[in-house]
Amino acid sequence: MRVFLFTAALALLSIPSFADGVADSGEPEKTERLDSVIVSVSRAGSRTPVTFTMMGKESLRASNPMNSLPMALNLQPSVVSYNDNGTGLGNSAMTIRGSKGSQINVTLNGITLNDAESQEVFWVNIPALHSLISSVQVQRGLGTTASGPGAFGASINMNTASVGPDPFASAEISRGSWNTLMTTVSAGTGLTSSGLYANVAYAKGFTDGYIRNGKVDSQSLFAVLGWLKGNNSLRLTYLMGDQTSGITWNGIDIDQYNKDRRYNDAGEYYDEYGNVHYYDNAVDSYKQHHIQLNYTHSFSDRLTWTTTLNYTRGDGYDEYYKEDKKLNNYGFSYDGGNPKSDIIYRKEMANDFYVANTDLRYDSGSFRLTAGASASKYSGDHFGTVLWAALPGDEFDYSSLGQGNVSTNSWYWNVGDKKDVSVFVRSEKDLADLVTIYADLQYRHVGLDMRGADDDAVDITYQDKWDFFNPRFGAKFYLGERHNAFASYAYGNREPGRGDIKENVKGALSPIRPEKMHDIELGYEYRAPRLTFNANIYFMEYRDMLLETGNLSSSGYAIKENVPQGYRRGLELAAAWNALRWLDIDGNLTLSRNRIKDYVSYVSIDDSEVPAVKAFEYGDTDMLLSPSVTGMARISVAPWKGVVSNSLRSTTLSLDWKYVGHQYIDNSSRKEMEIPAYNVLNLTVSHEFDLGGGKLGLSAYVNNLLNRMYYAYGWRWESYSQAEDALYSGIGVYPQAPANFMFKLSYRF
Numbered sequence: 001m002r003v004f005l006f007t008a009a010l011a012l013l014s015i016p017s018f019a020d021g022v023a024d025s026g027e028p029e030k031t032e033r034l035d036s037v038i039v040s041v042s043r044a045g046s047r048t049p050v051t052f053t054m055m056g057k058e059s060l061r062a063s064n065p066m067n068s069l070p071m072a073l074n075l076q077p078s079v080v081s082y083n084d085n086g087t088g089l090g091n092s093a094m095t096i097r098g099s100k101g102s103q104i105n106v107t108l109n110g111i112t113l114n115d116a117e118s119q120e121v122f123w124v125n126i127p128a129l130h131s132l133i134s135s136v137q138v139q140r141g142l143g144t145t146a147s148g149p150g151a152f153g154a155s156i157n158m159n160t161a162s163v164g165p166d167p168f169a170s171a172e173i174s175r176g177s178w179n180t181l182m183t184t185v186s187a188g189t190g191l192t193s194s195g196l197y198a199n200v201a202y203a204k205g206f207t208d209g210y211i212r213n214g215k216v217d218s219q220s221l222f223a224v225l226g227w228l229k230g231n232n233s234l235r236l237t238y239l240m241g242d243q244t245s246g247i248t249w250n251g252i253d254i255d256q257y258n259k260d261r262r263y264n265d266a267g268e269y270y271d272e273y274g275n276v277h278y279y280d281n282a283v284d285s286y287k288q289h290h291i292q293l294n295y296t297h298s299f300s301d302r303l304t305w306t307t308t309l310n311y312t313r314g315d316g317y318d319e320y321y322k323e324d325k326k327l328n329n330y331g332f333s334y335d336g337g338n339p340k341s342d343i344i345y346r347k348e349m350a351n352d353f354y355v356a357n358t359d360l361r362y363d364s365g366s367f368r369l370t371a372g373a374s375a376s377k378y379s380g381d382h383f384g385t386v387l388w389a390a391l392p393g394d395e396f397d398y399s400s401l402g403q404g405n406v407s408t409n410s411w412y413w414n415v416g417d418k419k420d421v422s423v424f425v426r427s428e429k430d431l432a433d434l435v436t437i438y439a440d441l442q443y444r445h446v447g448l449d450m451r452g453a454d455d456d457a458v459d460i461t462y463q464d465k466w467d468f469f470n471p472r473f474g475a476k477f478y479l480g481e482r483h484n485a486f487a488s489y490a491y492g493n494r495e496p497g498r499g500d501i502k503e504n505v506k507g508a509l510s511p512i513r514p515e516k517m518h519d520i521e522l523g524y525e526y527r528a529p530r531l532t533f534n535a536n537i538y539f540m541e542y543r544d545m546l547l548e549t550g551n552l553s554s555s556g557y558a559i560k561e562n563v564p565q566g567y568r569r570g571l572e573l574a575a576a577w578n579a580l581r582w583l584d585i586d587g588n589l590t591l592s593r594n595r596i597k598d599y600v601s602y603v604s605i606d607d608s609e610v611p612a613v614k615a616f617e618y619g620d621t622d623m624l625l626s627p628s629v630t631g632m633a634r635i636s637v638a639p640w641k642g643v644v645s646n647s648l649r650s651t652t653l654s655l656d657w658k659y660v661g662h663q664y665i666d667n668s669s670r671k672e673m674e675i676p677a678y679n680v681l682n683l684t685v686s687h688e689f690d691l692g693g694g695k696l697g698l699s700a701y702v703n704n705l706l707n708r709m710y711y712a713y714g715w716r717w718e719s720y721s722q723a724e725d726a727l728y729s730g731i732g733v734y735p736q737a738p739a740n741f742m743f744k745l746s747y748r749f
Contacts, residue, residue: 252265
């Protein structure tokens with residue numbers, strides 16, 4: 001395999017036009033200010049030997065307003081994004097080099113956004129985020145260490161902490177397919193003579209969605225009040241996300257997909273005459289409040305200290321209409337029987353997350369040293385409440401049900417407490433202008449305490465503690481004015497999430513283990529005034545990797561298992577070419593092998609008198625949802641740039657093409673579990689009128705211009721009958737939208 005990768009690298013390096021880069025990958029490093037020191041702690045610098053790309057505010061602003069952040073990052077190298085309801089709004093997810101959401105560490109101003117229990121970031125809960133942030137750094141591989149949880153495959157570091165010298169205001173309104181409406185307004189004072197500043201932004205979104213019940217009604221609010229004077233910076237940041245979206249994570253059976261791609265069974269029920277109906281409030285509703293207080297002090301030009309306190313409050317529910325459910329399982333008590341009835345219930349959660357980070361940074365120019373510590377505490381309640389059941393009817397007092405732990409009508413309740421303490425030290429030393437050497441060490445202590453019963457009344461009480469040491473080392477070499485290269489080694493650990501443990505405890509399976517990875521990265525960069533080119537080779541070697549089985553839990557959680565040994569090995573190429581004054585060509589290409597060694601699948605036996613499984617041995621297989629080929633190409637044309645001095649110079653037409661090779665829904669590499677390769681072409685046309693005191697912008701977006709009918713994600717069910725000696729399975733898929741449109745009108749000054 002290594003021979004293949006190096007041979008491919010040599011061949012493709014000789015033909016730079018095969019691979020093009022991504023927006024802002026060559027963004028120059030900006031002079032650091034006190035208000036952005038906290039963000040730089042978790043980010044790689046221009047001399048750090050890790051693999052990363054940047055996406056700046058203008059590129060984020062130019063992306064389709066329908067997109068969630070994963071969809072906005074879809075053109076970055078090795079990124080694959082998809083959406084449950086087929087559009088950019090709603091439940092979205094992404095993989096980077098095949099690493100899933102729980103393995104991608106996401107930070108906002110240095111504070112992790114990953115849910116402490118599931119380790120996922122639920123992007124639908126932070127709508128319109130890309131319109132509120134000023135830059136994003138995407139690191140691939142283990143990347144740099146920061147306070148708190150480390151990356152385990154990739155990291156996304158977002159920044160809102162920038163203040164300009166001048167007041168500003170902007171407003172955007174966008175309208176598109178499936179009754180989509182997006183509005184965003186923002187304003188800021190700029191930095192005043194007293195050192196005070198304030199920024200505020202509000203976004204509102206609505207769509208019916210492509211999939212039935214794919215509706216989304218969301219809003220987000222971002223506000224900053226800060227003071228920046230002399231050697232001190234004090235900043236209070238508030239971020240609110242509020243969304244209600246239709247349940248779409250069920251996907252649809254492949255046979256149903258071939259009949260009606262927009263079908264969704266969420267909320268479906270039948271009346272006494274056999275007529276189908278849909279419950280309108282089959283929804284996922286959630287609200288988050290993030291409050292951050294940061295203080296930064298510069299002792300000198302070389303030494304800076306920053307501390308951040310964070311509090312996050314989240315609460316919400318999923319609401320369901322279910323037919324023919326046994327009522328005693330939901331807190332009712334019927335003597336002598338367990339009658340069935342249609343029922344409406346909610347699965348609810350409420351959580352609190354506290355974080356304290358502190359970092360000290362020394363920078364002499366040729367030597368940079370950062371040390372930091374972090375402590376966090378998470379507490380999350382999970383409970384179910386019954387709203388209505390057909391058998392007792394409307395007159396029944398539903399508050400009389402349940403355990404009374406959180407809500408008087410809760411039929412189950414459990415809680416999870418998680419504590420995380422970490423320290424790290426990172427250093428970079430420049431040896432003349434020839435090489436930078438890098439060392440990055442982190443220690444984490446994690447404790448988890450789960451207690452209570454799940455929605456099926458099975459006790460999930462569990463306690464565990466983990467101690468991790470995560471070292472990273474590397475060097476960057478400067479081979480002339482236009483050439484540099486780097487090599488790095490990193491070792492990482494990651495604890496299992498609540499859902500991983502819960503399913504394991506309920507199934508009385510072997511204890512689930514933390515996953516471990518060795519990451520070796522080799523990179524090369526060529527940079528000229530009109531051409532940049534990057535090549536990276538990576539070897540990500542896993543032990544006890546936590547990998548999805550292809551099954552989903554009742555609430556849409558991807559059930560995982562430990563895989564003893566596997567690897568991701570690949571070649572990444574990216575380039576950006578300013579071919580002409582008015583023509584830019586960008587692109588990237590990833591070729592990879594993502595394999596599991598000696599994979600064994602354990603399938604439940606349906607007709608066994610006691611719970612039992614049967615083992616199926618598949619040998620070496622491909623990891624699920626890990627395409628071996630991904631790539632993109634983009635052409636941007638500004639026909640009047642440099643030719644005229646009026647607003648026509650801003651007119652831009654961009655075509656971008658994304659290709660994702662075939663992948664599998666589970667880890668067996670069977671043909672029937674394959675997601676076929678797909679490619680999507682998008683078109684953007686934009687123009688901005690210069691009105692003297694402000695700028696009026698017009699943009700049009702056409703997604704999936706060629707009207708491709710494809711699905712980008714899926715799950716499978718599987719069972720075994722020992723009487724028939726037969727394995728039964730089926731798949732569910734998530735259709736992505738056909739050709740669709742979006743138009744945006746904006747004004748800013």
